[in-house]
Amino acid sequence: MRAALILATKDLKIELRSKEVVSSMFLFSLLIVIAFRFAFAEAVDSGALSLEDLAASSLWICFSFATIVGMHTSFAKEKDRETLEGLMLCPVDRSALFLGKALSNLVLVFIVDLLSILFFGLFFAFDYDGHAVEVVGVALVGTVTLVLVGTLVAAISVNARAREVLLPILLIPLIAFSVIIPCVTATRNAIAGELTESVRDIVSIAGFALIFGAVGYLSFDYVLEG
Amino acid sequence: MIEARGVSKHFGRRKVLSWLDIRVGDGEIVALMGPNGAGKTTLLRILATLLEPSSGQVIIGGGDAREDPIRTRRLVGVVGHSTYTYDDLTALENLRFFWSMNSMPRRDFQRAGIEMLRRVGLSHRMNDRASVFSRGMRQRLAIARALIHSPKVLLLDEPFSSLDQKGVDILTQILMEERSRGCSVLIVTHDVQRIAALADRADILQGGRIARSFDSSAIRRGDLDAGYRASSEAGVA
Numbered sequence: 254m255r256a257a258l259i260l261a262t263k264d265l266k267i268e269l270r271s272k273e274v275v276s277s278m279f280l281f282s283l284l285i286v287i288a289f290r291f292a293f294a295e296a297v298d299s300g301a302l303s304l305e306d307l308a309a310s311s312l313w314i315c316f317s318f319a320t321i322v323g324m325h326t327s328f329a330k331e332k333d334r335e336t337l338e339g340l341m342l343c344p345v346d347r348s349a350l351f352l353g354k355a356l357s358n359l360v361l362v363f364i365v366d367l368l369s370i371l372f373f374g375l376f377f378a379f380d381y382d383g384h385a386v387e388v389v390g391v392a393l394v395g396t397v398t399l400v401l402v403g404t405l406v407a408a409i410s411v412n413a414r415a416r417e418v419l420l421p422i423l424l425i426p427l428i429a430f431s432v433i434i435p436c437v438t439a440t441r442n443a444i445a446g447e448l449t450e451s452v453r454d455i456v457s458i459a460g461f462a463l464i465f466g467a468v469g470y471l472s473f474d475y476v477l478e479g
Numbered sequence: 480m481i482e483a484r485g486v487s488k489h490f491g492r493r494k495v496l497s498w499l500d501i502r503v504g505d506g507e508i509v510a511l512m513g514p515n516g517a518g519k520t521t522l523l524r525i526l527a528t529l530l531e532p533s534s535g536q537v538i539i540g541g542g543d544a545r546e547d548p549i550r551t552r553r554l555v556g557v558v559g560h561s562t563y564t565y566d567d568l569t570a571l572e573n574l575r576f577f578w579s580m581n582s583m584p585r586r587d588f589q590r591a592g593i594e595m596l597r598r599v600g601l602s603h604r605m606n607d608r609a610s611v612f613s614r615g616m617r618q619r620l621a622i623a624r625a626l627i628h629s630p631k632v633l634l635l636d637e638p639f640s641s642l643d644q645k646g647v648d649i650l651t652q653i654l655m656e657e658r659s660r661g662c663s664v665l666i667v668t669h670d671v672q673r674i675a676a677l678a679d680r681a682d683i684l685q686g687g688r689i690a691r692s693f694d695s696s697a698i699r700r701g702d703l704d705a706g707y708r709a710s711s712e713a714g715v716a
């Protein structure tokens with residue numbers, strides 16, 4: 254899958270120069286963490302709301318937003334700048350285009366994941382009870398799934414007229430049950446040091462990653478011809 | 480070699496191509512002309528595998544284009560309405576990307592990329608981003624991009640647009656070089672004068688098929704000029 258790597262490298266190089274996508278994803282997550290910081294400071298201090306719950310939920314809001322913003326741009330940018338056809342003219346399997354886009358999206362969203370985890374820790378002076386590594390691990394597994402679904406949906410909606418609307422409408426219900434709910438639970442358990450209780454969640458998230466990955470990989474021929 | 484046999488294409492109920500046959504041999508330059516909306520771009524997109532014909536067969540380099548699209552794409556170089564280049568990459572990086580996507584050997588790129596940019600007259604700007612290029616420079620880069628993997632077949636949709644006189648001369652020179660290399664060239668253009676010096680044949684697309692064809696001696700006699708004018712006067716297809 255050399256072509257996928259070449260495509261991902263190209264996307265990341267362009268992103269490194271323009272910083273268009275990461276900067277908007279980054280601002281979204283910063284905004285969410287700040288808003289939560291001020292909305293829930295008292296509830297957290299008084300013990301009415303546990304920081305674990307708040308961390309798990311707000312982090313996944315950040316990650317989902319980052320995904321939606323990032324996915325939207327990945328194909329829309331190629332389409333709007335009329336380079337998508339140039340990609341389609343390359344003698345590579347369409348599935349390589351899917352993998353390449355998913356890979357560059359994964360890198361970008363995961364960077365924002367790490368930043369969000371860092372921001373939350375800083376703003377709430379929270380060290381994830383020493384389980385930050387597990388939190389990052391859950392974030393990675395969940396993000397892989399998010400990005401695979403997101404890349405597929407972004408490609409499906411890129412030719413639609415109202416794709417800005419279509420993408421979240423298709424994407425949010427798909428990810429709500431397959432990724433967000435199990436990931437929030439797993440993240441909370443990870444912070445509590447009980448990740449072993451979430452093994453089933455994680456297996457199911459990874460299972461969805463496989464399913465969506467396979468669907469994207471196999472169907473991309475038809476998706477892009479649209 | 481480019482060959483289309485009985486190609487039809489309709490969009491909804493609008494029939495654009497019907498039972499079209501065309502053939503461009505190795506080392507041949509064919510001009511595809513015809514009124515606006517005749518279906519020239521549509522035909523080029525079908526030949527380039529960007530569009531599926533409703534029926535009919537396309538053969539590129541001896542193989543069926545639909546059966547093995549990847550092989551076909553490796554053989555084909557396309558200059559389309561847009562340049563397919565990335566603004567945030569330099570001229571050389573753009574070429575390197577398409578070079579690699581065509582599985583060309585990485586170590587040979589530096590020489591080939593610089594040589595390609597020299598041919599289109601952009602070597603002095605090779606490390607500038609495409610975003611700062613003028614329209615004509617972008618068109619030159621698009622030509623370089625289409626040629627970077629040494630295609631056996633060239634499909635060009637109004638490639639002279641926005642080129643200055645020097646650019647036109649450069650492209651003419653390149654096309655003659657490619658022809659002597661054995662490349663099959665199909666070039667959509669409205670410019671009778673420019674193509675007269677270059678084409679081995681001119682096909683006029685009208686009513687969904689090749690309505691008339693002029694060989695090089697007919698072109699030189701000036702028949703194409705009159706014939707093309709007549710077809711254009713028939714109005715928008």
Ligand SMILES: Nc1ncnc2c1ncn2[C@@H]1O[C@H](COP(=O)(O)OP(=O)(O)OP(=O)(O)O)[C@@H](O)[C@H]1O
Nearest residue numbers: 490493495513514515516517518519520521522716
């Ligand atoms: N995607 C499409 N959907 C519907 N109709 C289309 C589509 N693409 C082209 N057409 C129609 O097909 C016809 C031929 O279009 P095409 O672009 O091939 O013409 P052309 O010969 O290249 O014209 P021009 O000289 O103006 O470039 C037109 O009537 C156009 O409206």
Ligand SMILES: [Mg+2]
Nearest residue numbers: 519520521636
């Ligand atoms: Mg056209």
